[in-house]
Amino acid sequence: MALIEVKNLEKTYYSEGVPTPVLHGLTFSVESGEFVAIMGPSGSGKSTLLHILGFLDDPTGGQYMFEGKTVEEYSSSELAHVRNARMGFVFQAFNLLPRMAVLENVKLPLLYSNISPREWDQRACLALEAVGLSHRLSFEPSQLSGGEKQRVAIARSLVTNPSVIFADEPTGNLDSRSGQAVMEILERLNTVDKHTIILITHETYTAEHAARIINIKDGFIESDQRVDHRLNAHDNFKK
Numbered sequence: 001m002a003l004i005e006v007k008n009l010e011k012t013y014y015s016e017g018v019p020t021p022v023l024h025g026l027t028f029s030v031e032s033g034e035f036v037a038i039m040g041p042s043g044s045g046k047s048t049l050l051h052i053l054g055f056l057d058d059p060t061g062g063q064y065m066f067e068g069k070t071v072e073e074y075s076s077s078e079l080a081h082v083r084n085a086r087m088g089f090v091f092q093a094f095n096l097l098p099r100m101a102v103l104e105n106v107k108l109p110l111l112y113s114n115i116s117p118r119e120w121d122q123r124a125c126l127a128l129e130a131v132g133l134s135h136r137l138s139f140e141p142s143q144l145s146g147g148e149k150q151r152v153a154i155a156r157s158l159v160t161n162p163s164v165i166f167a168d169e170p171t172g173n174l175d176s177r178s179g180q181a182v183m184e185i186l187e188r189l190n191t192v193d194k195h196t197i198i199l200i201t202h203e204t205y206t207a208e209h210a211a212r213i214i215n216i217k218d219g220f221i222e223s224d225q226r227v228d229h230r231l232n233a234h235d236n237f238k239k
Contacts, residue, residue, distance in 0.1 A: 001068050002029035003163060003196055004053060010061030011048055011219075022048050024219045025062065030198065032163070035190040037199040037210035045219040047168060050200050054166050055083040067163065084112045088157025092169040094149040096141040096156075102128065103137040106156045113160055127155035130193075131185050147178025154185055164196040165189065171206055183209050187232065205231065 011023040022045045030036050040046045051057035052064060055071070064071050066082065074082065088109075096105050106124040115123065128134055131151040141149055150170055157165050167186060171179035187209060189195040199210055207213050208231045215222040 002065075003032040003034075003067060004030040004198075005065040006053075006062070007065075008062035009049075009052065009059050009064060011045070011052065011057070012060045022219050023052075023059075026216075026219075026221055027062075028214060028221065028224055030164075030196065032196055033190070033194050034212060035187075035197045035199070035210045037201055037207035037213045038216060039201055039204070039207040039213050040216035041202055043218075044216045046200050046202075046216050049216070050166055050168055050198070053198065054087055054089060055079050080112075084109055085114070085160050086163045088160070088162040088165040090150070090153050090157050090165065090167040090170045092172040094141070094146075094153050094173075096149060096152060098141050100140070101137065102133065102139050102141070102144070102152050105141070105152055106159055109156060109160050115160070123159050124155070127158040128152070130158060130189070131155045145178065146174050147181050150174060150178070150182050151185065154182070154189075158189070158195075162195075164198060166198050166200070168200045169202070170199070171201075171203075179206075 006029065007027050009023055009026040013020045013022060026049065038046045038049060048057065052059050058071070067086070103121070103124050106127055107120050110120045110123065125134065125137070128137065131154050133148060133151055133155065136144065136148065141152070144152065170182055170186070174182060183206065186197055186199070190197045199207070201207050208227055210227060211230060212226050214224045
């Protein structure tokens with residue numbers, strides 16, 4: 001059973017009754033443990049697709065199944081629970097609370113989980129250790145570099161041990177060195193820890209760190225191919 005299965009997925013937005021089709025009959029699946037890049041230029045529909053896959057928006061046609069259930073089979077409360085507990089999100093803008101310490105930022109998803117508060121500090125510390133930031137627990141975001149902020153965001157996405165991590169242009173606001181560090185972490189989370197990663201990017205170089213690239217243009221899938229020669233961030237970034 002695929003972790004994610006999409007069949008003839010469509011999305012149309014309406015403004016004053018005027019339809020704007022964005023996604024046109026997309027069909028694909030993602031197995032547990034895959035590292036998939038969804039690639040396309042601005043306006044291609046890739047972020048809209050991510051929002052649907054992450055239960056942040058609803059499709060207007062077709063079918064989306066997550067862990068064997070269609071979206072329609074989940075109640076509103078179940079959708080919220082699955083989004084918080086089974087999905088992790090990493091965004092280009094980091095989305096950290098500025099006056100909250102790193103450790104507290106990472107613990108935020110646990111506030112809405114069924115995990116005992118007694119475990120929160122331990123889980124957050126382990127997540128920060130996984131991204132190499134154990135020495136920044138008490139720092140505020142303003143005291144961190146851009147690369148460190150994104151690593152905190154990755155730690156936050158890990159803290160509930162999700163089924164899948166959605167990374168939306170995670171290197172977009174970073175210099176090349178920090179971007180390589182972030183990609184190295186995502187690669188390790190996939191290859192070593194077996195997390196499923198879905199990466200949204202417009203950059204070929206970034207996409208080729210994945211094992212598979214789905215190219216989207218104007219809301220259609222242009223290609224869906226395995227990467228023969230994956231880039232390895234570790235080869236290009238030295239700590």
